[in-house]
Amino acid sequence: MEASGKRRRDCYILARLNPFTWGVELMHFAWCGQFNAVAAIVVIGCALAAAAVLQVGGASTLDARAASVGSGVFSPAQAQRGDALYARYCAQCHLPDMAGKDPAPELAGDKFLAKWMGRSLGELYGRIAATMPADRPGQLAPADYLDLVALLLSANGFAAGDRDLSDKPGALDEIVISK
Numbered sequence: 081m082e083a084s085g086k087r088r089r090d091c092y093i094l095a096r097l098n099p100f101t102w103g104v105e106l107m108h109f110a111w112c113g114q115f116n117a118v119a120a121i122v123v124i125g126c127a128l129a130a131a132a133v134l135q136v137g138g139a140s141t142l143d144a145r146a147a148s149v150g151s152g153v154f155s156p157a158q159a160q161r162g163d164a165l166y167a168r169y170c171a172q173c174h175l176p177d178m179a180g181k182d183p184a185p186e187l188a189g190d191k192f193l194a195k196w197m198g199r200s201l202g203e204l205y206g207r208i209a210a211t212m213p214a215d216r217p218g219q220l221a222p223a224d225y226l227d228l229v230a231l232l233l234s235a236n237g238f239a240a241g242d243r244d245l246s247d248k249p250g251a252l253d254e255i256v257i258s259k
């Protein structure tokens with residue numbers, strides 16, 4: 081009596097220690113030699129709970145990756161700094177109102193948005209930093225290019241928030257241009 085009671089208790093403990101593997105279930109069957117409904121429910125319940133936790137974790141990682149420009153990713157002050165840079169380095173080709181003048185395309189409006197929707201801020205930043213101003217590519221400091229990205233977002237109707245765009249490597253890649 082004593083020994084069999086202890087063995088059954090050991091079975092419970094084993095199942096609880098490692099409830100995620102069906103191997104434990106099999107061991108449990110083999111060892112106890114009889115079906116134990118309670119232990120089975122514990123094992124299945126733990127497996128379901130683990131699956132739910134994994135799914136929630138996965139979903140929140142996805143949300144973080146898909147942060148959108150709609151959530152206030154730049155500050156008004158940053159867009160204002162961008163505005164001063166724009167007047168000095170960009171407006172002669174793209175025009176002060178950003179409507180563009182052939183061959184320089186518009187930088188604010190439906191055409192610009194249609195082209196950049198679904199792409200990341202990292203891509204937009206890279207495009208500007210590598211090729212603009214067209215007559216002196218790469219002239220400006222990284223912080224200045226960041227301010228210009230903030231200005232373009234503002235000019236395209238995205239709301240400002242309370243923080244500057246992050247200059248951490250990779251951060252801009254995670255922000256998608258979308259309404």
Ligand code: HEC
Nearest residue numbers: 169170173174183184185192195208211212213214215228
């Ligand atoms: C000397 C003229 C000139 C200046 C100055 C200039 N650009 Fe451009 N820009 C162009 C031309 C021409 C194109 C299109 C061809 C190309 O990409 O080289 C363009 C393309 C762009 C694009 C891509 C637009 C799209 O539809 O994908 C962006 C963004 C841009 N410029 C931003 C800027 C910013 C920001 C500045 C200021 C730092 C600037 N440009 C200064 C001439 C200029």
